[in-house]
Amino acid sequence: MKGVTISQHGGPEVVAVQDVPDPKPAAGEVLIEVRAAALNHLDVWVRKGRPGTTLRFPHVLGSDGAGVVAEVGPGVEGVRPGDEVILNPGLSCGRCEFCRRGEQSQCPSFSIVGLGRPGTFAERVAVPAECVYPKPGHLEFTSAAALPLAHLTAWRMLVGRAGLRPGERVLIHGIGGGVALAGLQVAKLIGAEAIVTSSAQEKLNRARSLGADAAINYRIEQDVARKVLDLTGGRGVDVVMDTVGAATWQTDFAAVRRGGRIVLCGVTTGAAAETPLNVLYWNQVTVLGSTMGSHEDFRRMLRAVTAAKLEPVVDSVLPLDRAAEAFARMEAGEQFGKIVLRIAD
Numbered sequence: 001m002k003g004v005t006i007s008q009h010g011g012p013e014v015v016a017v018q019d020v021p022d023p024k025p026a027a028g029e030v031l032i033e034v035r036a037a038a039l040n041h042l043d044v045w046v047r048k049g050r051p052g053t054t055l056r057f058p059h060v061l062g063s064d065g066a067g068v069v070a071e072v073g074p075g076v077e078g079v080r081p082g083d084e085v086i087l088n089p090g091l092s093c094g095r096c097e098f099c100r101r102g103e104q105s106q107c108p109s110f111s112i113v114g115l116g117r118p119g120t121f122a123e124r125v126a127v128p129a130e131c132v133y134p135k136p137g138h139l140e141f142t143s144a145a146a147l148p149l150a151h152l153t154a155w156r157m158l159v160g161r162a163g164l165r166p167g168e169r170v171l172i173h174g175i176g177g178g179v180a181l182a183g184l185q186v187a188k189l190i191g192a193e194a195i196v197t198s199s200a201q202e203k204l205n206r207a208r209s210l211g212a213d214a215a216i217n218y219r220i221e222q223d224v225a226r227k228v229l230d231l232t233g234g235r236g237v238d239v240v241m242d243t244v245g246a247a248t249w250q251t252d253f254a255a256v257r258r259g260g261r262i263v264l265c266g267v268t269t270g271a272a273a274e275t276p277l278n279v280l281y282w283n284q285v286t287v288l289g290s291t292m293g294s295h296e297d298f299r300r301m302l303r304a305v306t307a308a309k310l311e312p313v314v315d316s317v318l319p320l321d322r323a324a325e326a327f328a329r330m331e332a333g334e335q336f337g338k339i340v341l342r343i344a345d
Contacts, residue, residue: 002019015323025076035145065086065089083134093109194211201217203336
């Protein structure tokens with residue numbers, strides 16, 4: 001079968017589309033014929049190499065995916081060949097204290113499809129049966145593939161960790177990326193007000209059309225926090241959703257209200273940042289880290305998406321053999337929404 005692989009760590013030049021062995025479902029696993037798969041920044045980090053992670057080369061990239069069940073391994077119940085499914089790419093042991101509590105993303109051995117095992121950028125992928133969920137009926141495969149990682153991450157950040165409530169205000173940095181846009185959609189589902197930022201006016205305009213209540217162009221507004229305070233009558237936002245990291249960390253503390261919450265899931269601009277401890281304690285700010293989500297988070301997110309007939313924002317759809325072009329677009333930050341690879345019709 002064809003797959004998007006790396007045979008060593010490095011830049012975009014190490015990505016290749018080549019023939020790889022067909023996977024076989026082991027006990028408790030399901031084989032999926034992949035119809036579509038979406039890119040994430042995780043794919044770039046895997047390509048570059050993550051400390052402490054050893055891959056078996058050639059390694060198939062990709063975490064998000066949607067397709068049709070082709071085969072089930074021994075011991076699998078509730079999933080049948082022909083089922084249209086999407087994947088929760090989170091991997092956990094299922095036995096530790098955290099898994100038993102239903103907190104799979106806190107499992108000490110937590111990993112992700114495309115990192116801990118071969119990924120979804122291929123014609124077929126084998127995954128644990130617990131990672132397979134029915135595809136929402138209102139979504140085509142390309143839209144469904146754009147849903148899992150970004151919307152699970154956003155749901156966990158805003159609902160599970162920050163406890164965002166109707167009527168509250170949330171600041172979302174870097175609108176245009178998959179998780180940030182998912183956060184905007186989740187915030188509006190909840191009934192919260194959303195302030196978004198970007199350096200591209202077109203992205204801000206499109207975010208407005210998706211329900212953003214205010215939009216800040218940080219190339220024009222040099223002091224984003226001051227603008228946020230102006231927009232909130234000097235109060236600040238209840239929640240800051242940060243997928244950016246070092247570049248926005250100081251702004252987070254200046255823009256959040258007393259007693260507010262900052263929730264962080266990514267460090268695309270760097271992992272080292274100075275924290276204003278005086279603001280942290282004096283303003284009684286809560287700082288929350290967040291990674292992916294649990295199976296219960298995924299189930300609830302899917303129910304909300306289905307009930308609201310929510311459509312993930314898809315930037316573009318490219319065939320599998322144009323994967324390098326898809327990577328280039330994402331790394332240049334040109335996208336508005338998810339970039340999807342069409343694997344098969």
